[in-house]
Amino acid sequence: MPPRVTVLAGGVGGARLAHGFALALPDGGASLTVVVNVGDDAELHGLAISPDLDTVMYTLAEVSDEARGWGLQHETYATLDQLGRLGEDTWFTLGDRDLATHIVRTARLREGLPLSAVTARLATALGVRARLLPVTDDRVRTLVDTPSGRVAFQEYFVHRRHADAVLGLAFEGIGSAAPAPGVLDAVAAADLVVVAPSNPFLSVEPVLAVPGVRDAVRDAAAPTLAVSPIVGGRAIKGPAAQILETLGHEVSALGVARLYAGLVDVMCIDQADAGLAPAIERLGLDVVVTDTVMGGPGGRERLARSLLDVARP
Amino acid sequence: MPPRVTVLAGGVGGARLAHGFALALPDGGASLTVVVNVGDDAELHGLAISPDLDTVMYTLAEVSDEARGWGLQHETYATLDQLGRLGEDTWFTLGDRDLATHIVRTARLREGLPLSAVTARLATALGVRARLLPVTDDRVRTLVDTPSGRVAFQEYFVHRRHADAVLGLAFEGIGSAAPAPGVLDAVAAADLVVVAPSNPFLSVEPVLAVPGVRDAVRDAAAPTLAVSPIVGGRAIKGPAAQILETLGHEVSALGVARLYAGLVDVMCIDQADAGLAPAIERLGLDVVVTDTVMGGPGGRERLARSLLDVARP
Numbered sequence: 001m002p003p004r005v006t007v008l009a010g011g012v013g014g015a016r017l018a019h020g021f022a023l024a025l026p027d028g029g030a031s032l033t034v035v036v037n038v039g040d041d042a043e044l045h046g047l048a049i050s051p052d053l054d055t056v057m058y059t060l061a062e063v064s065d066e067a068r069g070w071g072l073q074h075e076t077y078a079t080l081d082q083l084g085r086l087g088e089d090t091w092f093t094l095g096d097r098d099l100a101t102h103i104v105r106t107a108r109l110r111e112g113l114p115l116s117a118v119t120a121r122l123a124t125a126l127g128v129r130a131r132l133l134p135v136t137d138d139r140v141r142t143l144v145d146t147p148s149g150r151v152a153f154q155e156y157f158v159h160r161r162h163a164d165a166v167l168g169l170a171f172e173g174i175g176s177a178a179p180a181p182g183v184l185d186a187v188a189a190a191d192l193v194v195v196a197p198s199n200p201f202l203s204v205e206p207v208l209a210v211p212g213v214r215d216a217v218r219d220a221a222a223p224t225l226a227v228s229p230i231v232g233g234r235a236i237k238g239p240a241a242q243i244l245e246t247l248g249h250e251v252s253a254l255g256v257a258r259l260y261a262g263l264v265d266v267m268c269i270d271q272a273d274a275g276l277a278p279a280i281e282r283l284g285l286d287v288v289v290t291d292t293v294m295g296g297p298g299g300r301e302r303l304a305r306s307l308l309d310v311a312r313p
Numbered sequence: 314m315p316p317r318v319t320v321l322a323g324g325v326g327g328a329r330l331a332h333g334f335a336l337a338l339p340d341g342g343a344s345l346t347v348v349v350n351v352g353d354d355a356e357l358h359g360l361a362i363s364p365d366l367d368t369v370m371y372t373l374a375e376v377s378d379e380a381r382g383w384g385l386q387h388e389t390y391a392t393l394d395q396l397g398r399l400g401e402d403t404w405f406t407l408g409d410r411d412l413a414t415h416i417v418r419t420a421r422l423r424e425g426l427p428l429s430a431v432t433a434r435l436a437t438a439l440g441v442r443a444r445l446l447p448v449t450d451d452r453v454r455t456l457v458d459t460p461s462g463r464v465a466f467q468e469y470f471v472h473r474r475h476a477d478a479v480l481g482l483a484f485e486g487i488g489s490a491a492p493a494p495g496v497l498d499a500v501a502a503a504d505l506v507v508v509a510p511s512n513p514f515l516s517v518e519p520v521l522a523v524p525g526v527r528d529a530v531r532d533a534a535a536p537t538l539a540v541s542p543i544v545g546g547r548a549i550k551g552p553a554a555q556i557l558e559t560l561g562h563e564v565s566a567l568g569v570a571r572l573y574a575g576l577v578d579v580m581c582i583d584q585a586d587a588g589l590a591p592a593i594e595r596l597g598l599d600v601v602v603t604d605t606v607m608g609g610p611g612g613r614e615r616l617a618r619s620l621l622d623v624a625r626p
Binding site for chain 2: 045046047072075076078079080081082083085086087088095096097098099100101103104106107108110111121122125126
């Protein structure tokens with residue numbers, strides 16, 4: 001039996017690592033579960049948008065726009081163009097094919113189907129073999145405190161291009177959110193639990209903060225492992241480095257390790273950060289040093305294989 | 314002051330005649346009101362579709378696909394294609410640009426705006442000068458009785474390509490529907506009220522059957538006029554001839570005139586049907602004989618000018 005791997009993921013970093021596991025596992029990902037952040041979900045033009053879920057889904061289906069890191073390949077923008085003519089805000093780019101996902105998701109949610117069931121149907125339709133789970137079926141919304149006030153996540157991230165200093169974060173609705181069906185089991189029953197190299201504050205925290213999830217990771221019988229999204233003091237993608245800094249953390253794999261100490265057993269860091277291994281070990285973490293910068297499918301599969309070595313036999 | 318013209322319309326025939334008035338009136342249509350059928354509205358993929366309203370709106374905005382008679386010119390179908398991949402029914406063709414209309418309408422309706430207000434916004438955004446009014450803001454749905462049972466209008470019209478014999482029609486919700494704001498006034502205050510050459514059963518009846526509308530037309534101070542959609546015993550477009558036949562009416566301009574006798578003052582028929590004028594006059598109707606087959610903008614404007622001669626001075 002292939003090892004059962006559960007990945008906690010945000011957008012691009014989580015998507016790429018999940019894809020690596022799908023490539024590395026002999027069953028094409030059928031033994032892989034990806035638990036995905038929904039704090040960056042938004043309603044735009046009345047449509048339910050789940051950017052992280054879609055990034056993971058499109059990447060696993062191998063239909064994502066790899067150069068851009070989000071959305072579908074070969075996209076066109078006729079609907080968005082016309083939405084603009086009709087007076088709608090168009091700062092959030094929605095491709096014509098991508099819109100089909102949002103239209104179907106919105107319709108099914110309005111019919112009363114939970115997000116987890118909608119996601120399963122969409123993923124199946126796109127040929128994804130891995131199980132894709134929103135961390136919760138309840139409404140959680142990440143709010144970002146900036147010098148000019150509290151704004152919705154996509155306002156901060158897309159509209160303002162994550163240029164504001166992040167002074168704090170809130171996850172609206174998270175206190176009363178319940179893990180989606182299968183989430184806690186996927187962590188408890190795994191042979192390896194992996195916190196993806198996603199943004200610790202924007203992507204991972206709103207997954208862990210859903211009541212029950214952090215405890216499930218801490219109590220998992222399997223080895224638990226986090227991959228640093230910071231390499232050589234910089235984020236691979238996105239505002240992780242800025243946010244670590246404004247929130248008073250060291251901008252390094254060690255700074256990330258301090259966030260995850262007490263939660264996971266193993267910290268995976270890049271070869272560029274090998275010198276930080278002793279300090280990370282002093283936090284009580286085991287350290288795996290490997291090439292964590294994934295890029296294309298080859299790099300993803302290689303990283304996943306390195307991490308599978310940690311899985312319980 | 315240009316004459317105030319109010320047109321009761323369904324889809325293509327109503328749209329073309331309304332466009333003719335917009336071209337013929339010196340104010341570009343600002344004194345024109347088009348009251349449109351909503352019985353063929355439908356929900357598809359969770360989106361609120363109003364085919365007749367959109368046909369009139371796109372035609373007045375001069376962005377419609379004239380060859381096809383519906384939808385927008387220069388359309389693409391990437392979203393529909395992807396909806397099909399996601400397992401959705403795709404028998405109702407929705408273009409990428411057209412979808413923007415449905416997305417915005419759906420969003421505004423869900424925010425609580427009535428259809429008349431949503432329609433006004435959309436029409437304004439597209440540069441339409443005429444006032445476009447759904448006959449009602451309430452939900453009315455045309456149901457078609459066929460030999461294989463009662464089906465929703467778009468199921469009959471688009472999915473089954475209006476191939477079934479129409480044994481009867483029902484307008485769900487019409488008993489409790491109220492005319493949209495402005496509808497009754499637009500009829501009462503007009504200098505000319507025109508029943509467009511739309512399908513009498515599928516398009517005109519669900520307008521007239523909204524409580525108050527038929528009486529308003531009958532009681533209008535201005536001349537009231539109906540244009541026959543049957544020319545030379547055939548329908549210009551669509552299933553009007555078949556339906557007249559299966560419902561036991563004569564398939565001719567005279568058969569149509571019998572439907573509108575007692576409602577309007579004047580019947581406008583095509584030159585091809587000039588021989589029917591005496592029989593129509595015996596129904597108590599005045600008759601205008603002209604070229605009623607509109608085709609392109611020139612024919613539309615010409616027909617509208619002929620009808621404007623009937624308007625009260």
